Amino acid sequence: MSVISESKHGVEYLTVDSTFGAVKGFINKDYPNVAQFLGIPFAEPPIGSQRWLPPTPKAPPTVIDATKFGPSCPQQNKGGRPSVYNTDVPELQIRDETSEDCLSLCIWAPKEAVESASTVRLPVIVFITGGAFLVGGTTVPYQNPTPWVESSQRHIVVSINYRLTIFGFPNAACLNPHERNLGLLDQRLGLEWVHKHIASFGGDPSRMTHFGQSAGARSIDAHSFTYPDKPLVRNIIMNSGCALPPLPVSDPGCTHFSFLAKSIGFEGDDTVAELEFMRQQPAGKLVDAIREHWETSERPFLSFRPIVDGFTLFDDYEERVQSGKFTSDLRDDE
Template sequence: MTRLYNSSSEVEYLTVNSTFGSINGFISKDHPNVAQFLGIPFAEAPVGSKRWLSPIPRTPVEHFDATKFGPSCPQWFDGPPSIYNSDVPEFRINDPMSEDCLSLSIWVPKKAARAPLENQLPVIVWITGGAFLVGGTTVPYQNPTPWVESSQRHIVVSINYRLTIFGFPNAAGLAPHERNLGFLDQRLGLEWVHKHIASFGGDPLRMTHFGQSAGARSVDVHSFQYPDRPLVRNQIMNSGTALPPLPTSDPECKLFTFVAESLGFKGADPVAELEFMRQQPTEELLDFIKKHAASKKPPVLSFRPVVDGYTLFDDFEERAKAGKFSKLPAIIGTVGDEGNALAPYNPNGVDELIAEGITRNYFLKPAAKMA
């Protein structure tokens, strides 16, 4: 059931009595046929003693105000000039950051939000990109409100997940299955959608997993991690698959230890090291990584997914040939000038030879092989 009431001439507020609790969203004047439910928490805040633990499902709420985005997961942007920080900042998040960031946002045609059980529309569950270092549900270019407004035939859900050292710590004091926490966040968000989306007018049996870049690799990774429990019916992988080599290889967990020792940890006990790091402020961790990157001294502190034998494997091609994946209908694609964004930045135009090599070898060939 829902109830609708006017608050002002600019916004209508809509409350959905969902299986997760009473969720208050809104309909804006600019997009009068879309109900928006923003920043709904699907996990407990991964802070304090819960930092660097598997996400814990959020217990249902009595009431939640979903009229504004929750904070984005901690990340940093400063660095050498690039297309993303020089030309298209609309691909960057547009809100404050906090470790209490495990939330999702839902965009629903107004008619479905008003009568959810009578509609049950297909659902796109969106996984944002950003090299597992940046990104989130507030990226302006990825806001689906206009799309849902024009379509009126589907729902979009966007999921936040932990990034950089918070999502992919690869700390020796963690169990192997907790070294790529961002993937576990994505899965828990997907489980939340599957469980509760019917309350918002969505059909849990018609869910499509859709990701771009790191999000596309994530979608593919889930296909191999959960071959018998995909929870979705279709997949769309835009500019990424599980096949390209990972940019980070740190089997001895040296990067996490380097940060800990640089911040004052002494000793060799990985559990004590982890506890020390849990006491460090969010801003101090990010600031150290940023300043170290600016110094250009080794090691390169790139906290991204690593092979752990649980979320990520080192034999995706063999697993694919053996049929060890979810075997869902899938769209796999890339774009013609993909490498332009990753080649060394030049405001007058990238080196076309380098850019074409990146497009061909890192995107096009893996996409064709996986397809």
């Protein structure tokens, strides 16, 4: 593994010959001791016929330009109505554009650790953003860890994008019941990517901590029940959320997906044809249709969030805790 440094127009770049391929990052002059690798794809684009399918690992490219954020996943906010969230605290909102081709992750590492990756192994924090499974992503300013990594120099931080709202949690009737919480499957694939490749950036895959905020906290706790024997992490930090109590069952009959399809032109009751029709619709059209329904109607309240599927989410967490059906060998680390 090698690191190549170069400077252009006053910006320092680092190219890491990683186990995933050559990854080109950069050094921000305001944080000269932090190497940033942004928008690294960990899955193939979930677009077209791949929309609403589980994520597929990204084929290693020859060179990855990781000098800027990738797109955020499509969001489902409350529309144009003024609120504290969208008028007074812009630091809580994503930056740049959105796209379905959004399954990427970002790495912030001490520059020295990256340059000495063959001998240095720092603990890694893998962050899952919150946002009610409707909004959020790696570009949210207040969650940017660059200043902290600059100050600490003892940790590497990774943040992972995952599909949200109807794209991550469609609950369509004809989908495999174990493949409806796609956003949670995205998170897991991202974590597997980090575990496999973070050593190339100076990280220690045996000292990984899963850290989630709000919906992210609920997610990482859920993973400890889904993958009790393969946690990939040694610690978890849950900030404002956990798997208990289970999410309320908002659409047990898988009707919301069908309601939305009919509202934008689908006719009939064939759920397979319905899914194909919806796959042909632009992402923006689906987001707009949900927002317009929220703003003009009361029933049904369209909800596209995680559902109990017996694989990624359960309805018997108390019993599972009592019987030890969760990752129980996590250890404190220094």
